[in-house]
Amino acid sequence: MAQDLFQAPDYYQLDDLLSDEHKLVRSAAREWVKREVTPIIEEAAQKALFPKQILKGLAEIGAFGPFIPAEYGGAGLDQMSYGLIMQEIERGDSGIRSTTSVQSSLVMYPIWKFGTEEQKQKYLPKLASGEIMGCFGLTEPNHGSNPGGMETRYKDMGDHYLLNGAKMWISNAPFADIAVIWAKNEEGRVHGLIVERGMDGFSTPETHNKWSLRASATGELIFDNVKIPKKNILPGKSGLGAPLMCLDSARYGIAWGAIGAAMDCYDTALRYAKERTQFGKPIAAFQLQQKKLAEMITEITKAQLLTWRLGVLKNEYRATPAQISMAKRNNVDMALHIAREARQILGAMGITGEYSIMRHMMNLESVITYEGTHDIHLLITGMDITGIPAFK
Ligand code: TGC
Ligand code: FAD
Numbered sequence: 001m002a003q004d005l006f007q008a009p010d011y012y013q014l015d016d017l018l019s020d021e022h023k024l025v026r027s028a029a030r031e032w033v034k035r036e037v038t039p040i041i042e043e044a045a046q047k048a049l050f051p052k053q054i055l056k057g058l059a060e061i062g063a064f065g066p067f068i069p070a071e072y073g074g075a076g077l078d079q080m081s082y083g084l085i086m087q088e089i090e091r092g093d094s095g096i097r098s099t100t101s102v103q104s105s106l107v108m109y110p111i112w113k114f115g116t117e118e119q120k121q122k123y124l125p126k127l128a129s130g131e132i133m134g135c136f137g138l139t140e141p142n143h144g145s146n147p148g149g150m151e152t153r154y155k156d157m158g159d160h161y162l163l164n165g166a167k168m169w170i171s172n173a174p175f176a177d178i179a180v181i182w183a184k185n186e187e188g189r190v191h192g193l194i195v196e197r198g199m200d201g202f203s204t205p206e207t208h209n210k211w212s213l214r215a216s217a218t219g220e221l222i223f224d225n226v227k228i229p230k231k232n233i234l235p236g237k238s239g240l241g242a243p244l245m246c247l248d249s250a251r252y253g254i255a256w257g258a259i260g261a262a263m264d265c266y267d268t269a270l271r272y273a274k275e276r277t278q279f280g281k282p283i284a285a286f287q288l289q290q291k292k293l294a295e296m297i298t299e300i301t302k303a304q305l306l307t308w309r310l311g312v313l314k315n316e317y318r319a320t321p322a323q324i325s326m327a328k329r330n331n332v333d334m335a336l337h338i339a340r341e342a343r344q345i346l347g348a349m350g351i352t353g354e355y356s357i358m359r360h361m362m363n364l365e366s367v368i369t370y371e372g373t374h375d376i377h378l379l380i381t382g383m384d385i386t387g388i389p390a391f392k
Helices: 020-047 052-060 079-092 094-114 117-128 241-275 287-315 321-345 347-351 357-367 374-386
Strands: 134-137 153-156 160-171 178-184 190-196 218-229
Touching: 020 052, 020 079, 020 094, 020 357, 052 094, 079 094, 079 241, 079 287, 094 117, 094 134, 094 160, 094 178, 094 190, 094 241, 094 357, 134 160, 153 178, 160 178, 160 190, 178 218, 190 218, 190 241, 241 287, 241 321, 241 357, 287 321, 321 347, 321 357, 321 374, 347 357
Parallel strands: 134 178
Antiparallel strands: 153 160, 160 218, 178 190
């Protein structure tokens, strides 16, 4: 890929709303992405390989469990910092942000919130340093938007649990050392369990032929009479609300991340439009191209404001799940729209790996589907404002 000339747009001077620490954290992540992600990401995506060599660097910039307290190896940062790190990483690639979101919000978060002290001591420091990696199994072949219908079950066998079932579309599954998975007990109540690679009957086949999120490894989790030690259950919370709380944290990070992808597309398109000449003029001089660019920066600015406010609410423990849904839905849709418009500004060059835009566009097709589809988040807003659930 060409040299990384990224300059972050800040049309409404939102930097004034950030603390020095926020800017420092963001700058470390931004520089790291320029140095370590940009040079390798295009080839990784083309070859559909997860670039494992970046894990150490992700840990060093505090991307694994930014909000986890330092006593468990986390960076002990606030939610605004978490969001800014996700923004910068997704500016590089949504697949890398996926790996990071899963590790932080879907693996470390449930262990921290619902785990025993022994589980926290055992897993969190190693997850924070990237020594071990995790994945999160909620979706099943027959239950995506409706996780409450899950069929994966565990039985109490006295000295252990016996786990059977399958999860599908699981980010990090092919290489994860542990899986935080959600299964029903004999009474039909959902609980979280920690499954470790190497347990008999546990396998993680990789999902191939993706056109999207190619630099992220996706797979299945298959449980065939897996014996789970009783100490591996997460005792702090049961019911579907437990995995959904994890999703709230991840969806919040995605709301920020999508802005990163949008900023990269906008910045690339703006630079290209000023440099590319047709009919004796830079294409940026044509009203049609200016309309696209002006609308992009308007939408990015609106998303930045929405998300900054969400960060403030999240820091104050006042952000509701429905507010998070609104931001995830709006920002991912905004980013996908900008990616499509930006690609057109680049003409034929837009379809090549010389520029990041097409990769962002393809990635965002997954981002708009996972962690709750575009439709599901709309229904969550609908339920919130009317009081009537329209899912069923
Ligand atoms: P419903 O009856 O409404 O709720 C069941 C219980 O959960 C509580 N709850 C929540 N709690 C916290 N946060 C939320 N966002 C919550 N939403 C609901 C609710 O209060 C209730 O609690 P209780 O105590 O009364 O039992 O559930 P439902 O079965 O009607 O489903 C509602 C629905 C459709 C909104 C929900 O299930 C949903 O969000 N579906 C989308 C599924 C989804 O997002 N899957 C994501 C899988 S993980 C993933 O995609 C990772 S990608 C990672 C990456 O690579 O970045
Ligand atoms: P479905 O639920 O079958 O939905 C299909 C269509 O029907 C969608 O357009 C949807 O909006 C619509 N629909 C469904 N229900 C309704 C309704 N009530 N009203 C109106 N429309 C409706 N899951 C994990 O657990 N862990 C992971 O790490 C993970 N990583 C992923 C990585 C990738 C690359 C992808 C693509 C997915 C990942 N997922 C993961 C799964 C993801 O969360 C699901 O794909 C998502 O929740 C949607 O489920 P589904 O694909 O089964 O679609």
